[in-house]
Amino acid sequence: MTDTSQHSFESIIEELAGSGNSRTWSILVTIFGDLAQKTGDEISGPLLSSLTQRIGIKPQAMRVALHRLRRDGWIATEKVGRTSKHRLTEYGLSQSLIASPRIYAATINPPEAWHVLLANPDTQIDEKNLVIRGYRRVLPNVHVGAGHAPQGVGDFLVVEGTLSTIPEWLQALIADAATVEEYIRLEQNLDVVAGALDNGYSPTISETAVIRALIVHDWRRIVLRQPNLSLELVPGSPSAQCRANVWKLLARLERPTLEALEVATT
């Protein structure tokens, strides 16, 4: 490893890991999601330690996070001799698969069906629950969600079908300052990595795995928090561009195989 590439990797990590205040367990989920999303995929204890240490995660923090992920049913750990083998559980795999299209798709196609929930103005609705399920509040008592309306929505009047183009007032509502800011910061991070690669930095496969994980993690934090009716559906928004740039960069950082990573760690 040359001094220059060491410098490149460190500044990339500083940029990518420094920008978020992510929980360790959340980063672990991203690592498993990026590297070990097939049934049977396993990551050894030493490999996981090696990857997380490169990000700056302390061994104790990783142990705590792994404990939590096992407790919540995301990850299973098996001891083989003196070595631990970690893998996503059935549940972890299914959750990971649900999120994957939104994270890894090169472009987002708007859903064919939408529905709007119109709530009784005289009762309190569980707005938080709707937002968690991907609904966008467009007006007081009015939430728009993707796909068909779920059964048994109770007290709502529901209109289900197609959505018109998004008028400017709603575009402005969707492109709120905090969301736009997040996209801009991610773009800056992507630029740092792309710039290093342009300048001849050639990461090792372990570095590649770590850089990929951090990019995916940053991106995932943004897109999975976005409602169905998101900035990506607004023409010319920073979001669609950001997705294209994430995709372009991940293509330059080819996903290493677990086998190669295990070999590189030992």
Add this chain to the structure above:
Amino acid sequence: MTDTSQHSFESIIEELAGSGNSRTWSILVTIFGDLAQKTGDEISGPLLSSLTQRIGIKPQAMRVALHRLRRDGWIATEKVGRTSKHRLTEYGLSQSLIASPRIYAATINPPEAWHVLLANPDTQIDEKNLVIRGYRRVLPNVHVGAGHAPQGVGDFLVVEGTLSTIPEWLQALIADAATVEEYIRLEQNLDVVAGALDNGYSPTISETAVIRALIVHDWRRIVLRQPNLSLELVPGSPSAQCRANVWKLLARLERPTLEALEVATT
């Protein structure tokens, strides 16, 4: 004409004509719509005078109303010798045909398509215009209309498709006191007419034409003012029952032909 039937007709007219404060021109539109809705149909001056006088409309009021309807393009008048012949214009016929299904249908089938207009909360919308076009305001900045969304609705977010069952809070909003009151009053009027017929009252064809016109007029005033998303779509509402009763009563009062009415007048 027996004393009893004279009495029946007078009390019916008192009930039906007394309950509304309708403009004469509006009653004339109903008469033409009920009796002369085919191209070529004409009502002579003497017949029109005879019918309106039976309702209690003064000759001078009828002349003013006819003048207004000609000016607004609803009615055309031709002099044949000393007799005037009145008919709906092309425009009048088309307007009458648009309204007919909503007035005369035995039952109302909900439209297959609906659409909801979601308005920019920061701008003033022309709510009056939407209401005239049959939209129902269900929430602030939210209007529901029947059928497909019109082109070029501008600043609205539009969701177009199917409508869920109407939740109770919206049923209550739709069944506002004033509307329910109108239906109840009309039911009472229908009862008076049905009661007289049950008691053996057999109206002349001129009386039939007048009673029909007044029933249709009362009913028309209510239903045409109702938004697309109306009380008729609320299960068990007074409105669907009222429509059935109007229809039953009109079936008992067979529409006279213009020829027979002209003969009866001369």
